[in-house]
Amino acid sequence: MTEQELHVTTEQNEKKLVVLRAVTRWALYSAFLVSTATFFYIGPRIDAALFPVVGKFEITKIIPKSNGVTQIKGVMFKPKSKEHCDWVQTTFTTTNHRDPAKIVQLEFEPDDVRDTRPPGSQEFGPWTLFKPDPPIGPFVTVWSTHRCHLLWNVRSELYSGLTRDFFPQNAEEIETLED
Numbered sequence: 001m002t003e004q005e006l007h008v009t010t011e012q013n014e015k016k017l018v019v020l021r022a023v024t025r026w027a028l029y030s031a032f033l034v035s036t037a038t039f040f041y042i043g044p045r046i047d048a049a050l051f052p053v054v055g056k057f058e059i060t061k062i063i064p065k066s067n068g069v070t071q072i073k074g075v076m077f078k079p080k081s082k083e084h085c086d087w088v089q090t091t092f093t094t095t096n097h098r099d100p101a102k103i104v105q106l107e108f109e110p111d112d113v114r115d116t117r118p119p120g121s122q123e124f125g126p127w128t129l130f131k132p133d134p135p136i137g138p139f140v141t142v143w144s145t146h147r148c149h150l151l152w153n154v155r156s157e158l159y160s161g162l163t164r165d166f167f168p169q170n171a172e173e174i175e176t177l178e179d
Contacts, residue, residue, distance in 0.1 A: 044152045053146040055079045057158035061125070062165060068131030070166050076158075077121045087116045088145040088153055092129060094163050096137030104140070104166075105130040116146075131167045138163050 056077040063071040092104035107128040142159040 040152065044154060047148070047152070048154050048156050051148075051154075053078065053085050053148065053154055053156055054144055054158055056121075057142070057144075059159060063126070064166075064168050068167060070129045070131070071126040072129065072166070073123065073125030073127075075121065075123050076117075078117050078119050085116065085146040085148040085154070088147055090158075091143045091145070092140060093143070094132060094137045094140050096135075096139070099135070099137065101141075102132045102136065104132055129166060136163055136167065140166055 054076055057074065058076070059072050059074040061073040063073075065071060090106060092106055093101035094104060095101040107130075109126055109128075140159075140161055140163045141157060143155055144158050145153050145155045148154050
């Protein structure tokens with residue numbers, strides 16, 4: 001092999017090596033980005049499923065009032081301690097699974113604990129719900145959001161049911177619920 005041929009082969013190998021390094025670098029960056037995105041997408045869901053902030057949430061009383069206002073009371077159980085998880089918000093939404101969910105305005109009573117609760121069983125309410133503007137979907141979902149660490153908020157589904165249980169359509173339904 002002549003010196004010129006050897007020089008050309010060396011240049012070709014160097015070009016191949018540069019391309020190989022670029023492809024490897026791109027593959028490593030892509031793997032890092034995909035694994036990071038996957039971690040932050042799946043992590044909160046696994047966290048909420050394996051370590052729920054609110055273990056039990058039961059609405060024990062629904063009290064329809066006038067003008068689309070309803071009050072609710074209930075019991076809950078919080079297995080995690082106050083030091084680890086801080087309450088961020090509680091959200092009621094209605095949906096029909098086609099349109100975007102509508103948020104139901106929620107007001108807490110002044111003496112109701114809405115800050116971070118201690119662990120254990122406890123009562124909540126009355127919470128006042130205000131019926132959103134039509135159209136209202138047939139389903140209602142209650143979500144609670146807590147900050148348990150720096151990576152993400154933990155969003156837990158507390159309750160899922162029918163909108164008509166909270167916002168009756170007529171006076172007969174209100175009488176049935178009050179009995």
